[in-house]
Amino acid sequence: MTGTIVGQPLPRVDGRAKVTGAARYAADFNQDSQLHAVIVSATVGLGRVTAIDSARVEAMPGVVAVITHRNAPRLAYGAHKTYIDPAVGERLHVLQDDKVRFYGQPVAIVVADTLDHAERAAAALQVSYESEQPTVDPQDPRAEAIIPEAAAQPDARIPADTARGEADNALANAEVKVDETYDIARENHNPMEPHATVAAWSGDRLTLWSKSQFVVNEQAEIAAIFGIPAEHVQVNCPFIGGAFGTSLRTWPHVTLAALAARQVGRPVKLVLTRKQMFFTTGHRPRTLQRIGLGATREGKLTAVVHEGTGETSRYEQFLEALTAATGYMYSCPNVRTRYRLTPLDTGTPNHMRGPGEASGIFALECALDELSYALGMDPVELRRRNEPEIDEAEGKPFSSRSLLQCYDQAAEHFGWSRRDPKPRAMRDGRLLVGMGAASATYPAYHAPASALVRLRPDGTAEVEVAASDMGPGTYTSMTQVAAETLGLPMERVRFSLGRSDFPPAPSHGGSWTMASVGSAIRAACLAAQEEAAKLAVADQRSPVFGANVEDVEWAAGRLRRRGDQAPGQPYRDIVASAGRAIEADASAQRDPEVAHRYSMHAFGAVMVEVAIDPDVGTIRVRRAVGAYGIGRVVNPRLARSQCIGGMIGGIGMALMERTALDGRDGRPVNAHMADYLMPVNLDIPHLEAHFVDEVDPHVNPLGVKGLGEIALVGMAPAIANAVFHATGIRVRTLPIRIEDVLTS
Structure with missing residues (x-):
């Protein structure tokens, strides 16, 4: 794959959106009638919750609900693990029992009409504990090393x-x-953008606007936790304000936002504080x-x-x-x-x-x-x-x-x-x-990935992948790959990511996004070209009518007979003749024999x-x-x-x-x-x-x-x-x- 687009130090296609504030991050997706949620975190490092004085807090101004292990629904927590999750053990089942496993574990969530009311109420909630002495230092004499299973x-x-x-x-x-x-x-990750989730239910379907480096996994994880089909969960994350790995997994706050939204029957926004990011989002x-x-x-x-x-x-x-x-x-x-x-x-x-x-x-x-x-x-x-x-x-x-x-x-x-x-x-x-x-x-x-390419009547191309972009320039580099493969200028290609209903992609981490998603986009572009070529050679109005698909070639976004020096037929003419957009999806993975x-x-x-x-x-x-x-x-x-x-x-x-x-x-x-x-x-x-x-x-x-x-x-x-x-x-x-x- 050689050309003049891949390999060039081009500016970010999403740069203007980021510097002007047009880029929308998870906490920016406010919903009508939205409520605000604040997590109450455990103040002991090990033990159990013995009492929660929620009645007084429930009477405070603006408070809609105080959810604890005592009134939270029992969630399905169905089996779900990917390569991003520890193979041994079980993720934290939030608000499902009275046990405290570490300092900062969520023990309650307060939902109110404003963030100020939610914060005041959460600060006022009195939680009593029966505590034990935790072991938090690997050099503590009580700590014992084990062979990982x-x-x-x-x-x-x-x-x-x-x-x-x-x-x-x-x-x-x-x-x-x-x-x-x-x-x-x-070390803790401490990205600029804190973890945030906006959750909204419509019947038995859930939409999440959530900071995630792995939207298809967040979709599957939340579906497993709530015991609903994965297709009933939609996760959206067009931009991430830094992550460094902290948003690879689906942490308890996502579950809490969805749980609260279902419990109160209204959309709920939950944004972690900087302090809370030291507790439950890894390190x-x-x-x-x-x-x-x-x-x-x-x-x-x-x-x-x-x-x-x-x-x-x-x-x-x-x-x-x-x-x-x-x-x-x-x-x-x-x-x-x-x-x-x-x-x-x-x-x-x-x-x-x-x-x-x-x-x-x-x-x-x-x-x-x-x-x-x-x-x-x-x-x-x-x-x-x-x-x-x-x-x-x-x-x-x-x-x-x-x-x-x-x-x-x-x-x-x-x-x-x-x-x-x-x-x-x-x-x-x-x-x-x-x-x-x-x-x-x-x-x-390298991980398996898929992509969809859509050739439109105006001569532009749309590319869709359920990938993420936490800042390395995914929007730009993927647009370069598509533009180079299709032979189109950069401005004629629109790349979209961050939706769980797009073709699946691996996690945005491990330094494999360019290799995996980029290869899938290349494959989808080639598939779209092949589909367009098939339509063209069967179209009597096309200059390549009657040719075999093997005997035509693409050059600078135009289709012509192989070896012909004529300008060729552009995408828009082929699409116009077809009377519909031309779509193709494709997947890419590493050849196991080569690996x-x-x-x-x-x-x-x-x-x-x-x-x-x-x-x-x-x-x-x-x-x-x-x-x-x-x-x-x-x-x-x-x-x-x-x-x-x-x-x-x-x-x-x-x-x-x-x-x-x-x-x-x-x-x-x-x-x-x-x-x-x-x-x-x-x-x-x-x-x-x-x-x-x-x-x-x-x-x-x-x-x-x-x-x-x-x-x-x-x-x-x-x-x-x-x-x-x-x-x-x-x-x-x-x-x-x-x-x-x-x-x-």
């Missing part, structure tokens, strides 16, 4: 244990070794990891041991690919990984940008940096000496692997050759300057410069360069924007973000923007993103790999490695704080 299954996607060779013996006998532990804090789990590396004095790896433990709730087992990349990143004959979970009295964690890989790569890349100093070797050179020829974990060739080219490009733009290898050797006046590097990787996922034959991943290299004040310990990232091998780049402008966003997320992970829980009750003590620190404009340095010219014909028909996740993955270890280079102090806990680098 799903990970212990044969051929598990995320296995509990893997091994090749004799890693422990090789590590014990290595000429040079590093064996350290790494601790990464719990990046805290992880504890051990990395052991053994090597020859020449820098060849002889042993890799990676043991990781992540937190989960007691009612579900959340898995992420914490140790997955270790097996294929570098060449080593002896590798062992182990993955465990620690059930805690918290809400279930969730996928957060770069899930699993971001945390696992941090430990691996920091340990590799430590090994480079033990060897007296340049960190980049160490990685070069251990570049594998194949994926040694699976014994497969890579569909493409450009890690070394990424390092070449990053080093050139960053000026890595100017780095003094000795820690504390580089200064800018009184400031300590450090340079660090790290690798990045993420699987090139079995190759190991498919994106790779990247990140280089960072930090400046540290030795007197007060302030750490500032001054510049960063990332180079990525992601196959074909559909829109370089959007791709660079994605990389910058990921890098900024990596700065937050490395230096700022940490959800602190009170050990007495599990309360997030910094559940607000004053104390949950995230990068702001003044924290953002000069960031560069570059792309290796990589051709991968195996991953999908478009030749694209995901980008949103990998852009975050390597940033935190590169920063941590730069901090060591600047100070000589190795910090193995994230986020790195001022007190970690202060010297006596």
Whole structure:
């Protein structure tokens, strides 16, 4: 697929709508006679509700209903799981019993005529508890790690244990070794747009305007919860104001909005507060990891041991690919990984940008940096000496692997050759300057997807997919794919998403939207062209009448006989002759034989410069360069924007973000923007993103790999490695704080 549209840095087609306020988000879809709902959250971390004084609140101004486990209907909660849900355990059954499983769990919902009345009433509701002491710290002596049930299954996607060779013996006998532990804090997503749902029933049919990265799953989930057919639920989500994974699952507030709307017989709007988003909408789990590396004095790896433990709730087992990349990143004959979970009295964690890989790569890349100093070797050179020829974990060739080219490009733009290898050797006046590097990787996922294309009499094309767009530019990139395939200008294509009644698409996460949905759109466009060609060759008024379909071709949106230099017949003429719009739908999925034959991943290299004040310990990232091998780049402008966003997320992970829980009750003590620190404009340095010219014909028909996740993955270890280079102090806990680098 070659042309002048795909590959161009075109501006966002939805940009004007976003900057003028025309774009409508979930909470913007107000309905006639709408009421407002506010959740009352548990103020204990474990126990049961013993009393709720609802009578006084029900008499307050504007209050329509107070719904608790005592008067809420018993919901069906039918079986429903997708790949986005934990395979083991059961989602929270909201307001179905008196049990409190974690701090902040919904225990009631107040519905009133205005938001102000609902908030006042919710604040006044008195709830009594019989409480117990929760366990919320994986290092608490009461916490016990377990083998994840799903990970212990044969051929598990995320296995509990893997091994090749004799890693422990090789590590014990290595000429040079590093064996350290790494601790990464719990993080919360905190997108700009809070979670919100507007629910309205019409008889036994439900319409939801809801913030969702997976509208077809939200449709199926809510249908299962209420015990109604999926086609009786319509989910709409045209725009998302950031998500980073927090809206992949259907959380309890969606159920509560629908339940309240049915109970009161009127539409209900429910918007979570910032504080409530720390309770029930997932988080990046805290992880504890051990990395052991053994090597020859020449820098060849002889042993890799990676043991990781992540937190989960007691009612579900959340898995992420914490140790997955270790097996294929570098060449080593002896590798062992182990993955465990620690059930805690918290809400279930969730996928957060770069899930699993971001945390696992941090430990691996920091340990590799430590090994480079033990060897007296340049960190980049160490990685070069251990570049594998194949994926040694699976014994497969890579569909493409450009890690070394990424390092070449990053080093050139960053000026890595100017780095003094000795820690504390580089200064800018009184400031300590450090340079660090790290690798990045993420699987090139692909999921089945479908799309519909409609050719209209005015010569335009409409494309519909039940995908989502949380900000990477899905509207624009998909329009580019359709315009390129159909041979139409961008302005002649209208792409629509965010409706559950459109052709199904996978979740908008995991860096597979472009590969999956883009491939489906391409297939649907080709199907629409084929349908139009069939109509044209059978139409006596068409210049291609009587030709075989195999003997005609499309060029610049016109149909002509193959090899003919005539302008050809445009879409609008074919559609006009047909007397109706021409529609075609199609699906796309990866060839299983190709998927079995190759190991498919994106790779990247990140280089960072930090400046540290030795007197007060302030750490500032001054510049960063990332180079990525992601196959074909559909829109370089959007791709660079994605990389910058990921890098900024990596700065937050490395230096700022940490959800602190009170050990007495599990309360997030910094559940607000004053104390949950995230990068702001003044924290953002000069960031560069570059792309290796990589051709991968195996991953999908478009030749694209995901980008949103990998852009975050390597940033935190590169920063941590730069901090060591600047100070000589190795910090193995994230986020790195001022007190970690202060010297006596």
